[in-house]
Amino acid sequence: MTMSRMTNRRPTSPSGHVFTRRHVLSAGVLAGLAAGVAAATPGLAQASPFDPDAADGPALDRVRTQGDPDFHPVRFRLPEPTGRKALGTTAIHLIDRSRPDPSMPSGQRELMISLWYPAGMFGQAPFAKYMPPRTAVEVDDLWTGDYGLALPSGSFDFANTETHARVDVPMQRLRHPVVLFSPGYRYSRFVNTAQVEDLAGRGYVVVTMDHSHETPVEFPGGRFLPGAPTAEPADPAEIRKAVETRTADARFVLDALERLARGENIDAEGKDLPDGLAEGLELRKVGMFGFALGGYTAANTMLEDERVLAGLDLDGTLQDDRLKGPLGEVAEKGLDRPFLLFGSAETQRTDPGKEYYDRSWATFWEAQRGGKLNLTLASTKQRAFTDYQFIFSQLFHEIYGEDPIITSVMKALVGSAKPARSVLAQREYVAAFFGQTLRRRPSLLLRGDSSKFPEVRFAR
Numbered sequence: 157m158t159m160s161r162m163t164n165r166r167p168t169s170p171s172g173h174v175f176t177r178r179h180v181l182s183a184g185v186l187a188g189l190a191a192g193v194a195a196a197t198p199g200l201a202q203a204s205p206f207d208p209d210a211a212d213g214p215a216l217d218r219v220r221t222q223g224d225p226d227f228h229p230v231r232f233r234l235p236e237p238t239g240r241k242a243l244g245t246t247a248i249h250l251i252d253r254s255r256p257d258p259s260m261p262s263g264q265r266e267l268m269i270s271l272w273y274p275a276g277m278f279g280q281a282p283f284a285k286y287m288p289p290r291t292a293v294e295v296d297d298l299w300t301g302d303y304g305l306a307l308p309s310g311s312f313d314f315a316n317t318e319t320h321a322r323v324d325v326p327m328q329r330l331r332h333p334v335v336l337f338s339p340g341y342r343y344s345r346f347v348n349t350a351q352v353e354d355l356a357g358r359g360y361v362v363v364t365m366d367h368s369h370e371t372p373v374e375f376p377g378g379r380f381l382p383g384a385p386t387a388e389p390a391d392p393a394e395i396r397k398a399v400e401t402r403t404a405d406a407r408f409v410l411d412a413l414e415r416l417a418r419g420e421n422i423d424a425e426g427k428d429l430p431d432g433l434a435e436g437l438e439l440r441k442v443g444m445f446g447f448a449l450g451g452y453t454a455a456n457t458m459l460e461d462e463r464v465l466a467g468l469d470l471d472g473t474l475q476d477d478r479l480k481g482p483l484g485e486v487a488e489k490g491l492d493r494p495f496l497l498f499g500s501a502e503t504q505r506t507d508p509g510k511e512y513y514d515r516s517w518a519t520f521w522e523a524q525r526g527g528k529l530n531l532t533l534a535s536t537k538q539r540a541f542t543d544y545q546f547i548f549s550q551l552f553h554e555i556y557g558e559d560p561i562i563t564s565v566m567k568a569l570v571g572s573a574k575p576a577r578s579v580l581a582q583r584e585y586v587a588a589f590f591g592q593t594l595r596r597r598p599s600l601l602l603r604g605d606s607s608k609f610p611e612v613r614f615a616r
Contacts, residue, residue: 291346337445449472466594467491494527
């Protein structure tokens with residue numbers, strides 16, 4: 157869908173009503189956004205009624221544009237990791253010489269990955285930025301242009317927002333379990349940084365992957381590949397193809413990590429990699445998680461590769477189209493290793509008598525032979541499982557102060573859960589799961605509903 161681009165002249169409705177900034181925002185989000193979400197995730201959203209005359213309010217009556225002297229890109233504050241370890245990160249360019257890709261300069265499949273890890277001594281090394289510059293522009297264009305938000309391009313200052321990890325610093329001199337991460341369709345590998353940093357701060361090496369030609373990816377030297385031009389494909393065969401490509405990416409990354417652990421420099425340009433990186437990978441303890449299509453990818457990778465011992469799906473269906481199917485092979489066969497299904501309040505139900513029933517989750521649940529959990533995060537929508545929730549909350553408060561319309565807009569975007577509380581709940585359960593499955597550290601959180609997190613419910 158297209159965004160209502162901002163101008164100094166206030167738009168009017170067909171009836172002659174003058175639309176204030178509040179009108180544009182609430183119309184775009186509460187009606188247009190819902191239609192866009194429904195298109196991307198069939199059956200999950202309904203447009204909300206909008207009455208311009210009922211949306212009065214003093215705080216949002218000014219239209220914000222790049223020409224406005226008060227306009228400035230907003231930098232964000234990422235939630236502090238809960239672990240005690242300092243963090244490091246490095247980006248690595250990989251070339252898979254077994255898979256042809258004529259569109260690449262090498263003629264072969266190329267990927268960018270980031271490793272996030274517990275750091276040793278780091279001196280004056282700078283903190284990593286949230287995204288490299290060209291990727292930041294691409295994601296800003298997507299988030300301001302595709303979601304019906306009355307925001308000008310350049311609102312999100314991803315390229316100057318700092319993470320909690322320092323660039324290319326030595327890894328802590330210990331061996332750490334490895335966890336792969338696959339993003340949602342068309343999402344950058346950086347959009348789940350809050351979850352990734354938290355795991356790294358608890359003693360994991362987390363490897364995030366961009367899937368070239370689908371997620372936006374920036375290579376060394378400034379070469380850039382944009383993401384897929386449209387939202388998730390309508391053809392289920394295209395979804396299946398994407399999952400297969402992503403699975404091949406994940407397996408190749410595991411191969412590359414094994415080479416790294418043997419002392420090889422796996423970077424395509426041969427750049428110096430952080431000290432201790434090879435020695436710090438405990439590749440006998442590998443897990444994987446993903447958001448949306450990345451969750452489907454995690455499950456499918458486990459089906460095809462026994463090196464992945466545990467997996468976690470953040471609100472991703474396990475079939476090629478949630479309404480039309482067909483079921484993914486992993487949904488029909490299940491797995492012989494532990495897997496956690498973690499859904500929002502509006503998706504992936506395993507009970508056919510309940511709203512948002514997803515046959516793929518129900519089928520997987522019955523077929524699953526390894527350990528299994530099915531959790532629901534109350535009062536959330538799918539994008540609450542990304543950094544989206546706190547980024548938009550901070551952006552809207554920066555622009556609109558404490559205007560009450562923010563509550564309605566955030567509810568339409570990610571649900572009504574408080575971002576800080578949602579982030580904390582996700583972090584604790586993700587960490588508990590990988591702690592129990594990869595480190596043999598049993599967790600009370602995984603035994604049943606907890607008074608510490610009443611918003612997390614055991615669906616089965």
